[in-house]
Amino acid sequence: MQTTRVAPRQRLSPEARERQIVDGAIAFFAEVGLAGQTRELAQRLGVTQPLIYRYFPTKQDLIDRVYEEVFVGRWRAEWTDLIGERARPLRDRLIAFYRIYARDVLTYDWIRIYMFAGLAGEDINRRYIALLEDQLLVPIAREVRAAAGAPALSETPVSGLEIEAAWHIHAAVFYYFVRKHIYRAKTEPDLNAFIEDAVDRTLDGALAVTRRGGVAG
Amino acid sequence: MQTTRVAPRQRLSPEARERQIVDGAIAFFAEVGLAGQTRELAQRLGVTQPLIYRYFPTKQDLIDRVYEEVFVGRWRAEWTDLIGERARPLRDRLIAFYRIYARDVLTYDWIRIYMFAGLAGEDINRRYIALLEDQLLVPIAREVRAAAGAPALSETPVSGLEIEAAWHIHAAVFYYFVRKHIYRAKTEPDLNAFIEDAVDRTLDGALAVTRRGGVAG
DNA sequence: GCTGTTATTGATCGTTTGATAAATGGTGCG
DNA sequence: CGCACCATTTATCAAACGATCAATAACAGC
The missing domain is CATH 1.10.10.60 (Homeodomain-like)
Structure with a gap:
């Protein structure tokens, strides 16, 4: 036996x-x-x-x-370019990006191993975060400023709170998959609708605060 | 030896x-x-x-x-009441709530054990999420509607995407502590400023989309 | 078909780890 | 001071687990 x-x-x-x-x-x-x-x-x-x-x-x-x-090589350099394509509305760029990112990166395997590695104290997460800030969040913060009409583009560097604002957009999508793949909880079934809505809300908020002069941290 | x-x-x-x-x-x-x-x-x-x-x-x-x-008994029933106190602006209520919630719940021990439990497949997370949706997210969604001037308070039930919008606010704060305590990454050092800013941005977004008629999912 | 190479397996080792049982010693009570 | 209780330790077991090595069998070349 x-x-x-x-x-x-x-x-x-x-x-x-x-x-x-x-x-x-x-x-x-x-x-x-x-x-x-x-x-x-x-x-x-x-x-x-x-x-x-x-x-x-x-x-x-x-x-x-x-x-x-x-983890290695999943990030595509072209995604940074996508964020900066000012011919399209920023909303469309973000929705397009997060559709791809959700499909190609935020999979069951990736997000769970990513969290296991983080809890184990690996530095993979910190390295990935550094990559994200550099290739995604700062570019997004830059585009948010431009879209909000806040001028100080090259003058004032991107502030800590502006990066946090870009994190809010990212967190909305990321946390959706944490609930789905880690907690195994019920989530909004229509992923495309969710991403559209998440970008709308978080981007609106980022724009509104930036317009009100919230550029300085 | x-x-x-x-x-x-x-x-x-x-x-x-x-x-x-x-x-x-x-x-x-x-x-x-x-x-x-x-x-x-x-x-x-x-x-x-x-x-x-x-x-x-x-x-x-x-x-x-x-x-x-x-996990048991950390949630305070009075927090639900705090969310509904319409004498104060919703923004102030949310900031007050997340200051307390960050201090009393989103601690190093809590968030790490919570994530360990989730990855281990425990149902604690799903039960906690059910509690959160009932006691926090639905109330927040209700208040967002009221603050946005969207009328259908008792008529239309809270939609899936409206709950997701409440999740965006929550995710912004939660993910800050994931980065801090799980990834051990650098985060905005001024917690009060972060919470204020996070509530401003995510609430603004929730209000803007709701005002545009985004009540139905 | 025979044979050499090597991918794969069976058997096993040493350590780790949850758990148990008997020995030890601190404390309170008379 | 002596004794009983029981909190704590020492010693140890059995299963789990990473790792090793010799035996086996699948495939390629002749």
Whole structure:
């Protein structure tokens, strides 16, 4: 009554097997956390546990690979350009961006592993935040100023509270997926409507405060 | 060179010892996660590991106690009343509420254990969200409608997107503390200024969209 | 088909970790 | 001072878990 041998030994090319292990590890660690056991991962993959150690010397190496696979290279430089395309209304740019960002980044795997990593004290999150501030939030703050008609574009640097305002827009979308994928709570089912509405409300607020002279922090 | 006996055996009353263990467990699990080892917890408490098992039959019992201690009874019914006090401007009510909520609820221990529990699949988060929607978000949505001059108070029920709009306000504050306590990232240092600004921006947005007739979802 | 290479498995090791039981010692009461 | 109670510790177990190594079998080349 042990492991009932259902499938015969399947021999794959090292590349294919590694791919399979990494993909399986992403799904597995996203679900149960980075403390998940290698034996259970192996069982889900339909292989034995020592096989994992042929491809990754230690569990930490596998986890590092998962981090790399999930986080590195997901950000697209063109998204920064999209935010700055002043030919379109800022509202449209933000809606377009968050539709793509929700589809390509804020997935079940990404958001859970991201939160597990944060709680584990990894610096991945801080590095990602630095990237976001530089490539997304400062550009958004700049566009909000321009759209609000606040002039001091190159004079006054973007203030802390202006970046926080850009965070509000981001937080609205991000937190939606936290509720959905981490708390597994009921959320607005129409994602497109949600994003449109979220951008409308948070952008309106950012514009209104900026117009009232809230540029200085 | 083992555990250098620094303090002699200290005998406490069961009540005092239990209190100490629970408090220590909250701080410990908040920091390292619910998978933290009982031996390490005991070491931090300055007692031996089996002592914990005299007070809590299993580790899960201790964790359940931590949940109870951290989550149960933190919400104050009077906060719902505060949201509805129409003698004051809604802005002031929200700022007052989030100052208290940030101080009393969104602490390091609370937000980390809350996120650990969510990732572990506990239903605590869903139950807390249900409480929040009922006691905070629906009241906020109601007040936003009233403040925006949208009439259909008792007629049209609060829509999904209106609740999401209330979530935007909440998410702005909540996410600030996620960045601070989970990612350990740099955040706006002036909490009062942040809360004021966050309420201004997110409330402005909620009002603007509601005024434009965005009541129906 | 035979054979060498190597992907994969079975068996197992050492440590970690939740949990238990017996020994120890502090405290209050007579 | 002596004794009983019980809070606390020491010692230890069994399962879980990361990791290792020799044995096995799938596939390629001849």
